[in-house]
Amino acid sequence: MAASEAPWYLGWDFSTQQLKVIAIDEQLRVIYEDNIHFDKDLPEFGTHCGVHVHSDKLTVTSPVLMWVKALDMILEKMKSSGFKFSHVRAFSGAGQQHGSVYWKEGASQILKNLSPDLPLHQLLKACFSVSDSPVWMDSSTTTQCLSLEKAVGGAQNLANITGSRACERFTGNQIAKIYSQNPEVYVQTERISLVSSFAASLFLSAYAPIDYCDGSGMNLLQIHDKIWSTACLNACAPGLEEKLGPVVPSSSVLGSVSPYYIQRYGFSPDCKVVTFTGDNPASLAGMKLEEGDIAISLGTSDTLFLWIKEPAPALEGHIFCNPVDSRAYMALLCFKNGSLIRERIRDDCASGSWDEFSKALKCTVVGNNGNLGFYFDVIEITPEAVGIHRFNRDNNKVPDFPKEVEIRALIEGQFMAKRIHAEKLGYKIMPRTRILATGGASYNKEILQVLSDVFSAPVYTIDTANSACLGCAYRAIHGLVAETSVSLVDVVKLAPEPRLVVTPTTGADQLYQPLLKRYAELEQKILYSPVSSHL
Ligand SMILES: O=C(CO)[C@@H](O)[C@H](O)CF
Numbered sequence: 001m002a003a004s005e006a007p008w009y010l011g012w013d014f015s016t017q018q019l020k021v022i023a024i025d026e027q028l029r030v031i032y033e034d035n036i037h038f039d040k041d042l043p044e045f046g047t048h049c050g051v052h053v054h055s056d057k058l059t060v061t062s063p064v065l066m067w068v069k070a071l072d073m074i075l076e077k078m079k080s081s082g083f084k085f086s087h088v089r090a091f092s093g094a095g096q097q098h099g100s101v102y103w104k105e106g107a108s109q110i111l112k113n114l115s116p117d118l119p120l121h122q123l124l125k126a127c128f129s130v131s132d133s134p135v136w137m138d139s140s141t142t143t144q145c146l147s148l149e150k151a152v153g154g155a156q157n158l159a160n161i162t163g164s165r166a167c168e169r170f171t172g173n174q175i176a177k178i179y180s181q182n183p184e185v186y187v188q189t190e191r192i193s194l195v196s197s198f199a200a201s202l203f204l205s206a207y208a209p210i211d212y213c214d215g216s217g218m219n220l221l222q223i224h225d226k227i228w229s230t231a232c233l234n235a236c237a238p239g240l241e242e243k244l245g246p247v248v249p250s251s252s253v254l255g256s257v258s259p260y261y262i263q264r265y266g267f268s269p270d271c272k273v274v275t276f277t278g279d280n281p282a283s284l285a286g287m288k289l290e291e292g293d294i295a296i297s298l299g300t301s302d303t304l305f306l307w308i309k310e311p312a313p314a315l316e317g318h319i320f321c322n323p324v325d326s327r328a329y330m331a332l333l334c335f336k337n338g339s340l341i342r343e344r345i346r347d348d349c350a351s352g353s354w355d356e357f358s359k360a361l362k363c364t365v366v367g368n369n370g371n372l373g374f375y376f377d378v379i380e381i382t383p384e385a386v387g388i389h390r391f392n393r394d395n396n397k398v399p400d401f402p403k404e405v406e407i408r409a410l411i412e413g414q415f416m417a418k419r420i421h422a423e424k425l426g427y428k429i430m431p432r433t434r435i436l437a438t439g440g441a442s443y444n445k446e447i448l449q450v451l452s453d454v455f456s457a458p459v460y461t462i463d464t465a466n467s468a469c470l471g472c473a474y475r476a477i478h479g480l481v482a483e484t485s486v487s488l489v490d491v492v493k494l495a496p497e498p499r500l501v502v503t504p505t506t507g508a509d510q511l512y513q514p515l516l517k518r519y520a521e522l523e524q525k526i527l528y529s530p531v532s533s534h535l
Contacts, residue, residue: 008084011286011472012093014199015279016062016135017050019070021078022469023088028494033466034077036070038062051135058140058168061132064101067195069121071202075265085266090253090476091203092274094282094468095195097217098169102130102178103191103207111205116263120202129189134174141173144180144236148173148219151235155315162232163216163223163311163319163329171218172236179237192243194218196276203273205258211250213330214278216320221247223311223321223329250277250323251475251482274479279468280305281323284330285478286471287438287462287498288489291328292430294422296451297464298441302338304418306331312426316382319425323471324478324488331425335382335417339440341375342447345410349403358446360404361411366453367511369393371401372519373409374417374526382421389526395518411447415454416512416519433457436498438464448501453508454516460498470495 006026013020017039023032036042038050045066046052053060078085107127114123145166149155155165166173171194179186191207194215200208215221220232220240226247233240248254252275261267284305287295295305311319311329322328350356370393379386390398390409401409423429435457441447442461452459474495478488 006087007089008087009473009476010088010091011282011469011474011476012091012199012276013279013282013468013472014067014093014095014195015050015468016096016137019067019074020466020469021074022466022473023083024470024473028474028492032078032083033469034074036074036077038066038070041073042066042069051137052132053137056140058138060135060137060139062099062135063131064128064133064198065121065125065131067199068124068202069119071199072119072121079265085261086268088267088271090272090274090480092472092476092479093196093199093276094279094472095199095214095276096136097194097214097278097280098171098174099133099135099195100171100174101133101193101195101198102128102185102189103193104129105188105190107190108207111201111207114205114258114260116260129185130178133195136169138174139168141168141177144173144176148176148232148235152231158219158232159313159315161222161229162219163313164219164317165315166219167318172220172232175240176236186237189243191245192240194278196278200254200273200276203257203261204255205260207245208254208273208276209246209248210244211252211275211277211323212247212321212326213250213281213323214276215247217278217318220244221321223319226321226326248275249326249482250275250281250321251326251479253479272476272480274476276472277323277475278320280332281320281330282469282471282475283464283467284471285324285475285488286467286469287436287464288492288495289436290489292428292433293436294427294433294455294457295436295438296418298338298437298439298447300339302335302414302418302439304331304333304422306333306422306425306427308426310426312424314424317421317425324475331422331427333382333418333421333425335380335414336378337376337380337414341377342410342441344377345375345407349406354444357407358444360407361446361450364404364408366505366508367515368405368408368412370515371405371409372515372522373401373406373413374523375410375413382417383523383527385523385526385528387526389522391522395522408450411450412454412515413519415451416516417523419455420516420520420523429455429457434498435459436462437501438462445501449505452502452504454512456504456509456512458503459501461501462498463496
């Protein structure tokens with residue numbers, strides 16, 4: 001390799017609010033990190049939290065040239081800081097899932113002939129047929145979702161094919177909307193990328209393929225055969241496969257970084273570009289998730305990442321091809337009622353104090369004497385339900401619980417729901433199962449104790465601030481040896497290990513088995529009739 005010293009690896013993350021980069025050395029130590037915050041550092045694009053919410057409150061986009069200019073800026077920052085690009089042996093990256101970029105006819109020729117004397121945003125300013133890219137926060141395509149589900153025989157059939165029922169943010173439905181509302185724009189488009197493959201294209205100075213994993217977030221890819229679904233493509237827009245190009249394994253080496261970066265920044269001609277993927281899949285790699293593990297992000301909404309061998313696609317949650325093992329899958333489950341309801345119950349029942357909240361969990365018994373609760377201040381998507389519903393040990397609805405019982409009912413209910421819906425997607429708790437908890441509530445040991453008891457598994461915490469970037473740097477190393485069938489975990493043995501926080505209370509599993517059954521039965525009673533919700 002041409003790099004003059006010990007090799008470095010980069011991970012990029014084109015996320016919703018910022019562009020982040022992290023550099024690690026061969027010992028996986030972080031040696032550089034930087035970011036460009038779209039709102040703050042690129043005010044000329046006028047975004048709020050990285051996006052534009054349109055007047056219909058449903059359409060949400062981001063300017064594609066903002067992403068391009070952010071890359072110019074971060075590379076200039078790195079160059080000014082004396083970062084030695086020549087040390088970089090390989091890099092990979094991630095993008096917010098589902099977002100899409102529309103390259104105008106002729107853009108590939110411009111990409112191939114970039115002058116190293118000019119910044120990318122000047123060179124590429126005429127390359128996009130859609131200047132405001134739809135992103136994952138968009139929910140304006142319900143019509144297209146219903147049409148796609150109808151075309152393939154219903155929501156469950158679509159989930160069986162692509163891993164998810166039709167979702168407004170998923171790319172196929174966004175493409176269908178552009179085709180139906182602006183057919184001339186669609187015709188002028190020679191290539192459609194995801195944010196991840198768009199970013200890889202910038203570095204290759206040629207169109208990069210979509211990877212299996214991020215491609216699973218489009219409602220267009222057959223997740224078992226890992227080929228585009230002709231029925232789904234045809235239901236969205238004509239000639240779509242040609243515009244999407246091929247799909248590739250997420251660990252593929254796509255080629256070397258283009259001459260533009262060698263001449264303008266000093267990258268080595270041998271620096272390899274490893275397939276870019278979605279941000280959540282990259283985080284799974286960054287947390288070093290293995291088969292049987294669960295990652296739970298306890299934030300505004302609670303999100304579960306699961307490593308699954310044999311998925312059972314359902315009408316809720318999402319199954320994606322696995323980003324680090326193409327024989328496996330990952331599932332993503334999102335629960336909208338996360339920290340906000342925990343804070344509301346804390347305020348109502350623990351005088352706004354987390355210490356009081358924790359004391360209530362300590363002074364109430366595992367299983368809460370059979371009291372169960374469902375706490376959905378906002379419409380929940382997993383499952384489709386809303387409102388507060390309390391049941392005593394005899395399954396009778398009750399109007400309220402004592403404060404400490406209410407607190408435990410909330411936390412036990414939130415975690416029982418997570419276990420029930422994870423197992424519905426095909427997840428199986430194994431003897432080696434670990435729960436990796438992140439997010440605000442993961443700092444509360446008593447909350448984690450309930451999580452451990454409900455799942456009957458040890459709970460670890462791990463810093464995920466840069467998990468997507470780190471995951472991409474790890475995947476860059478893995479991509480260089482992927483053909484040797486070395487696993488990612490083997491490649492990143494030296495990476496920081498998660499910290500064990502709690503283990504299950506003895507006997508908890510026997511207590512929760514009947515409760516989980518009751519909870520699942522009662523949940524069916526509180527569902528509301530689904531009104532074309534595809535979030
Ligand atoms: O839509 C999502 C996953 O399905 C979000 O988590 C985006 O990936 C965030 F960028």
